[in-house]
Amino acid sequence: MKSDRWSLVEEIFQGALERPPAERRRYVENACKSDKGLLSEIESLLESDNDSERTLRSLIADDIKEAAQASSHSETGLQLGPYRLVRELDSGGMGIVYLAVRSDDHYFQVVAIKTIRRGHDSPELVHRFRTERQILATLNHPSIGTILDGGETEDGRPFIVMEYVEGQPITQASKGRALSIRQRVELFQSVCSAVHYSHQKLIIHRDIKPSNVMVTPDGMVKLIDFGISKPLAPQLVLSDNSPTETSLRRMTPDYASPEQIQGKQLTTATDIYSLGVLLFELLTGSRPYTLDNLSSAAADRVIAEQGGRKPSSALNISNEVRKELSGDLDSIVLKAMDIDPSRRYLTVEHFNEDLSRYLQGKPVSARKTTPVYVLNKFVRRHKAAVFAACAIAVILSSLFFLYWRQSRRVDRRVKQVRTLADSAILDMTDKLQHSSASTETQAALFQSALSYLGELRKTTGSDPRLLLELSKAYVRVGDLEGSPLVANLGNSGTAVTSYQEASRIALEAQARMPGDESTEAVIETYQRLGSIESFLGNLHAANDNYEAGLTWARKFWQQKPNDPNRRRLLATSYAGIGDVNLNSLNPDKALENYSSAFQVFGEAPNGVEDHDRMLIDLYLDRGRALNELGNQSEALASERKAVALAETLVQKFPSSVRAQRALFLACEEIVFPLAGRDVLNVSDSAQAQVYSRKALSIAQMLVGVDGKNAQAQYDLALVYASMGDSFRQSNPQTASVWYRKSIAMTKQLSPLYGAGARHWLAVRDEALAEVLVKKEKSSERLRLLQEANVIRQEFAESSPHGRLHLMRSYCKLSDVKLAANDLPAARQYANAALPFLDAFSVNSPSLLVLRDLGFCYESEGAVPRRVAMDRKLSSTERLAADAESRTWYTKSAEVWSMWNKRGAATPESERERHKVEAFLREPAAVPQQAVTKK
Known part of the structure; x- marks a missing residue:
């Protein structure tokens, strides 16, 4: 509102207040004449006035008059854009809060404005103030004061316009x-x-x-x-x-x-x-x-x-x-x-x-x-019902007394085992989560708990109900020790032992009392074993357990195909086998397994948390398989579906750590087809950064919720690497910072997670080496690749993936040595990779195999290419080396061309193909006529 307009509003408003309520309408209509906007504003003010006493608006009018008489150094009366400061409401070390009114042509509004006190606008306070303003802008809740606007004063101090409470x-x-x-x-x-x-x-x-x-x-x-x-x-x-936050604790x-x-x-x-x-x-x-x-x-x-x-x-x-x-x-x-x-x-x-x-x-x-x-609580809530129930119970108890006396001993024992086992495990959990115990101390506590369960095992006898309770107790211990599916303390090796004991006891219970509960226990222990063995890289053991679970789950499901729990158990078994196939470089078979899981489980959410979390996992699994087969568009569609489902899940279950982690995994996973290190990506760094940042914020929150949750720390290390991946192509220097953070945290977790952490440590060492492109970093690159190579050798016999990684590791070392002009060492590493090259076929369905074959053929060709350039050698030797080099480069070009034939070409695969083809177009290092003349 302009000042004249404001004066007119105040004049008519005050005039209306001076008249009896019955006369106000007529007075306002006459005063406003044909100005409908003015009439609407006055009526709005009058509607908010419930009696004839002084209202907030009249108080504002008085305050504005007082503001005109205020001392020259006061900011009351100051105009900030469309807002006029009326009076000071509150003040503190950081700033001042004023009552203000919006006074322009658009509308009338009473607000609170917070700004920094003049002369106190240090860079730190300005940054803190702007941070508060941004924080308020992200909050929209009926019980939180709302931000309406913001800006800066003429002398550059930021201010916040908020609803006046x-x-x-x-x-x-x-x-x-x-x-x-x-x-x-x-x-x-x-x-x-x-x-x-x-x-x-x-x-x-x-x-x-x-x-x-x-x-x-x-x-x-x-x-x-x-x-x-x-x-x-x-x-x-x-x-x-801005500079880092001040050390003063506010x-x-x-x-x-x-x-x-x-x-x-x-x-x-x-x-x-x-x-x-x-x-x-x-x-x-x-x-x-x-x-x-x-x-x-x-x-x-x-x-x-x-x-x-x-x-x-x-x-x-x-x-x-x-x-x-x-x-x-x-x-x-x-x-x-x-x-x-x-x-x-x-x-x-x-x-x-x-x-x-x-x-x-x-x-x-x-x-x-x-x-x-x-x-006591129940009786207080249901007094009448309890009285009636007591009367009925007296009658019924006399009828069932004899039966109860016979069965109560077994029931009491079942309850005793359940209570004692739960008590022991919960007590152990409490000690571990509320102490800074060393790994050795934690191991001792776990051993005590397991010994306790062992004693229970001796006293349970052969009653199947007691055995089932004991099996569940061992599963709980295994989950807490190191299940990759839930928050855990990182003792994956001992988790295997606990799951194995749970499986043996469940099988014994099932043999003695076949039924739904015992069958379900058998299936779930097999699935737990499959999951932990797969996580540790023991793919044969993982597959055996998943297949055993599948046999039981299929028969169980066939009895009641529409039962949701049986569908879940069968789908989980299919998905587990799919994971093993994917890790065995068989993405085609894995995709079939995931399709079978979808066929049983369905593809639509139902609003139940556990169901929808599993559905998210299945979409991510399918995306991974499709990406390794070279179908990036469908892979991204599947993983985007997973992200959307996870976001909905978090909205419905905002306090669920598992729902939050589902969203974390979905956001972290989609980084790979967008801009990951495996060449199987669409080179969309910008989108990758959006998702990796979202995953990072969730991981940091989960670590903040429970700092002793090793799973949360493991996830944080994982997303640090994903942040590196998202910057790898666009900003290698920034990527190196994230990779270093991931490596540091992975090393801390390595004693807990063993083989799983060591595998990821090798991955991150290699990732960091790839982005250290400056010449002065060559020694660090070599050290990182050598450390990764040591780890790769540990896993070479465990899986095809392990052998593929080792082959590529040797070739990377050969490349680095060649760049350092150490030809003998380069040849040595290249020769070490040769036995593995014959183990993999260019007809593999996995593009990961084709990727590594393409790179390694190129590395094998680079060594004789350097020999062919050595003018100290005879022309015959140089020509032979040149021919050998071209043989390898031709193989590499053929492999990269296969990506096109499969419709799976990516920006990075095309770059490699063009590079190798350029080498092949170069003239021979030694002209043929020079050899003939000699």
């Missing part, structure tokens, strides 16, 4: 409205919803306190002030480059987590702690402790001494409130405020779910679940 801090609002404990919990759940949403967007608030949680007059919660928030994936915050100590006070790495658990402190104060009216002006060490002592205070122990509450807080709410608050981040709620959503269980009268996860506690 009129209200009180949540603690004041609850007290002022005399809310009950239940109502306060319900109100607090809106805070949890807002914080959980920001965590989904990979943002940690880091300053959750009453003054940053406002309650509007209509009872809406608004989480505000993301000034010190932290993005878990900084690369997703599109602000300008926080409100009374609400900060222990790790925040100590300056340690922060995760979403930090906000969970602050939420716990806020809930304590909301329920009791006081804080659990006060840390004003205390040193970090002193603050730690206070938290250690008083951080475990129960809300019910607060001195300023009534006995009635104390009774209401005792038990569930005490436990919920204490779990959220645990000093150890790993013992807090895993996510804010879990915190919120526990509050919902409290409100519904159900058992809460924060309390130890005893039979008495669960029964």
Whole structure:
């Protein structure tokens, strides 16, 4: 609005307020005449005015008058674009928040504007401010203050235009409205919803306190002030480059987590702690402790001494409130405020779910679940039904007493084995995940657990129900030790032993009690063994286990073909065999296996998490097989389908770590057909970078959720390499940075993951060597390739893939030695590759084979080509070398031409073909007539 227009709006609006409500309409219509836009604006203002008292608009009018009389150094009254600053609302070390109005021709709006205080606009504060602005732009939630606009003042200070939240801090609002404990919990759940949403967007608030949680007059919660928030994936915050974050730790100590006070790495658990402190104060009216002006060490002592205070122990509450807080709410608050981040709620959503269980009268996860506690909760919820059931139970119990006495001994033993096994494993898990135990210590703890299970094995006898429970216990141990399918501690070798024991016991149970449960246990243990053996590179053992599982699964499925669980088991067996075939360089057979899996499982999602995660895996599997067969377009279509399904899955199950990991794997996997190192790609680096960055942000989040999850760290190393792949063609120097990060983390994980990690270490060593193109890096290239070659030799006998990798490794070393003019060493490495060349056929369905044959034929030809250029040799020797060179180059050209014939040519394969054909067009190193003349 122009200033004249603004004055007219104010004049008519104030005039209407001075008249009785019944006369306002007529007055406004006469004053606005035929100006419908003006009439609409005034009516909008009047509709928001519920009585004849001074409203927000009249307050603004007074403030604008006061602004005209303000001192010259005040910024009130300043115009920022279409916004006029009215008065100061709040200020702090970083900046000032003003009440403002939009005053242009478009519309009238009351807003809050935050800007940096004049004279305090250091580069760091400007960067922090712009980061906050970008963070707010990514958040769109009804309980989070909304960003409306942004810009810069005339002197270059950034500002943020936000919705004006009129209200009180949540603690004041609850007290002022005399809310009950239940109502306060319900109100607090809106805070949890807002914080959980920001965590989904990979943002940690880091300053959750009453003054940053406002309650509007209509009872809406608004989480505000993301000034010190932290993005878990900084690369997703599109602000300008800046110096690293200051070492000064910005926080409100009374609400900060222990790790925040100590300056340690922060995760979403930090906000969970602050939420716990806020809930304590909301329920009791006081804080659990006060840390004003205390040193970090002193603050730690206070938290250690008083951080475990129960809300019910607060001195300023009534006995009635104390009774209401005792038990569930005490436990919920204490779990959220645990000093150890790993013992807090895993996510804010879990915190919120526990509050919902409290409100519904159900058992809460924060309390130890005893039979008495669960029964008490049930009785409270269903008093009438329990009374009726008790009466019926008295009658029925007399009828079934004899039968019960006979069977209860076996039932008790089944329950005892299940309880003891679960207790042992959960206790072991807790010790491992909440300690910094060395690998040797972890191994000792696992050995103790396995010994315990062994003792149970001796006492279970031959009852099949007991055997089944024991088999499940061994599977759980194996999963925790090193299953590549779930979060684990990286002990893959011992996981095999646990799965083998689970399989033996399941087979024994099935023989004694054939049935659905025992058959399913047999199939799943075979599949676990197939998966872990495949991960470790033992393809023969993997195939044997998958085939055994397939035999059982096919018969099981045939009995009830429409049963979802049986379809899942059969499809998993087909997919497992497909994985083995793909790793055995048989992508055609693998594609058949994956097609069989789809035929059984279907190709459409059904909204069930486990089902849809498996469907995502199948689309990725099919994409890999198609890509290795040279069908890049269909491969990309299949993998894009997987990404789309995974994104939908995360939206439906945002707190599920497995859903998040499914999206991670889909985004990471699609990098290979886009711009991976295998030549089987469409050279789309830009798209590859988009997906790899998305995968990186998820991997970083999962590591932040559980820093001791070796699977999450393994995934992070994996995506570092994918980041390198995505930059390999467009920016080799940037790619080298990512490859180095991947190598460093893979080396850390190598003791845990053994063979699997060593294979990937060789892959990443070779990847880094490929992008070190500068001459001064030649010695490092040689070292990397030699280290990779040592690992390749370890795997040469385990699979065709292993032999193919070793062949290519020798050829790469030959190339490097030749570039360094070390002809004898180059020849030695080239000769070492010769036996493998005969082992692979140019008719292989795998383009990976053709790729490596093409490169190695080229390397074999490069050595005699260099000999032919040596003028110290006789013409006969040089001509013979030239002929040998051309023989190899001709083979290489034929292999690269086959990519065209199969319709599988890629930019990189064409580049190699043209290079080799250029060599063949060159004239002979020694003219034929020179030899004849001699």
